[in-house]
Amino acid sequence: MNTRRAVVTGIGVVAPGGVGTKAFWELLTSGRSATRAISQFDASGYRSRIAAECDFDPDGSGLSGEETGRMDRAAQFAVVAAREALADSGAGDVGVPPHRIGVSLGSAVGATVTLEQQYTRVSDAGSRWVVDAADPYPHLYRALVPSGLAAEVAWTSGAQGPVRVVSTGCTSGLDAVALGAQFIEDGSADIVVAGATEAPISPITVACFDAIKATSANNDDPGHASRPFDRDRDGFVLGEGAAALILEEAGAARRRGARVYCEVAGYAQRSNAFHMTGLRPDGVEMAEAIRVALDRARLAPESVDYVNAHGSGTRQNDRHETAAFKSSLGEHAHRVPVSSIKSMVGHSLGAIGALELAACALAIDTDTVPPTANLRTPDPELGLDYVPLTAREHRTDTVLSVGSGFGGFQTAVVLTAPRGERGHG
Template identity: 70%
Template sequence: MTRAAVVTGIGVVAPGGIGREAFWSLLTEGRTATRAITHFDPAPFRSRIAAEADFDPLEAGLSYQQNRRMDRAAQFAVVSAREALADSGLEPESTPPHRRAVTIGSAVGCTTSLEEEYQVLSDGGRHRLVDHTYGTPHLYDHMVPSTIAVEVARDTAAEGEVSLVSTGCTSGIDAVAQGARCITEGTADVVLAGATDAPLSPITSACFDAIKATSPNNSDPGHASRPFDADRDGFVLGEGAAVLVLEERGAARRRGARIYAEIGGVANRSNAFHMTGLKPDGREMAEAITVALDRARMAPEDVDYINAHGSGTKQNDRHETAAFKRSLGDRAYRVPVSSIKSMVGHSLGAIGSIELAACALVIDRGVVPPTANLHTRDPECDLDYVPLTARECEVDAVLSVGSGFGGFQSAMVLRRPAA
């Protein structure tokens, strides 16, 4: 019998509220969590807004020592994994430790801690040669992104495969895909799969300022993230994490687990074109969508909702609109499409798993989140982007896509498991 991976637990740390239910309330109410940056002084930067998570590690259940040891991104991942495990109803003794795996994605690793340590070691940038004696004993961990996945494994007693996936802004989709492969190949019975990033730091702001990718709409941060809108002017940085519990479908049913969704098909492509640029025809993303549907043994007509990458840059929104038309044909005009980045910002590698958490909840609860701030129709973006207000509808299959620097294009199909 073919093994299939299903989602039985969801944990989220996101802007606008900590936890799965706060996240879902934000999305379905169409609220935005973008605001002026408070993590550091943003005055020197072109874009001074972000979607920050109101996260206190001690209130979230971490110990003082964990708070000292872990980077903010690792803290997000551990807290999300704990919530996902609790949601799944799995008992700790139900699965041998060597049959539990962890796959975590991250685009920029421990950026927050590295930035802070550089400031200390260089005395605020005054010294070109840094003094290592001022460094935290955990500095090595911050320099090796895989320690984020290790922290999740340590906290959940997972002794199977532990890996970190870093493919830029598709890391969240790709890490969940890796976790699903562990299930379908039989190398694990339970996988904690997701992604995390806490990129809100001066170095990240400077990098995106340099290429003018982020929105300069500092006077109105709540309306700055405007995917598919004619007046969009760049994306808004965010932070957060989401972790999904994946199990084999038959085993999940035998224990009576609540199954949110089944992972139907996954595919990846690269445009081999430009580090940050995208071709307007969307061919590579379209190919990833077509292959993901083929692997799920589904047709374009079977897709009930598309969770778009929807970053809010001119080239990305045109690119994926073309990709949907190219891969789905006429169905592209009849299926709702939305971008939750309009509400929670773009958390780089984490956003793919945050979006997959939203997709699983869409299938489970029958509500499609809106694209917030979409007021002015762009003639080049002429699909149904669910403007402003959530929509109740039965959803049996969701397509989620991601696009990342380096030319990465990923697509995943989630669907309601057959009875």
């Protein structure tokens, strides 16, 4: 029987509302929303003109001019988050051989901003079918291949072990952390930088979601537009950001005296094989992912202290996952607090799962459940405890985090307090 276990010893975050883990957690526990009118381009002609943008200064975040010149915004986020996580963990100073350090990074749309900007330039804003290749951007290939994101994180962390990109839509962040935990468990690596990054706030991305009317059109009140589980919700608000978790083998982390936030105790992925953007109302495939993740963690449904919901704010998602919680957790679903941080930091597509796991680790560390901001009129069709408006002190030893991705992807991850420390609150 394999006894290797993955624990989280470092956290790094770039998020709307502030760069760094401290600013991220302060935003979440305050119940404030970072959503606002889009400033990165002229969005006046779009149906949805709001987003949760990061106030990100590459120079102020420690990136050199050369790094900024070659890296897409998403790669910049990832590198800054990884550096903070490595510093937080102290794992870079313990002498682990480079070939025992890995990277598992998620992203749904990769270097969208750079690709769109460069196409606009060489096509004269789309007016030429035959583009001008006389003055190419020298780093365009890096933007084309999603592996460039993981390569940047590997270079900044000195990782010469397994390096992977995970792209499963909006479950990418959860899936990347699960894959990183697998690297630890199967002995492929002793330290893994795991997480996800996304910088999708661009004309093409906004147009894609406008076309299917998935995003909120509450442009007159952007701070209250993201309203998961609310009766008056009208779609999600696009976001951006990155989060990195340092995963280590539990025994090694304990021997070096590392601070351990939590353990990655269980995870599972399922697909609904149903529709590109549609969800079955009964949530059967998400419920199955939850059951398998809890079984892997050897925990009963009643052990879950907090559920970090996908909570996108679309009607079909909120109904779908609420049904999944009721199916997989039984009567306990009506007792356990549930919340969605997308109400505050928006929906950053592939990155959001990693940001949510960072929030879950901090919830365990502080015994605090972040709220669902803007939830003023709960949808009576749903009927669970969605922690409206205000953070809640609550003993949080076991957290379930779930995600749904276009294409029918469903993921559940279970984090627990470090062994020997459960009941720490």
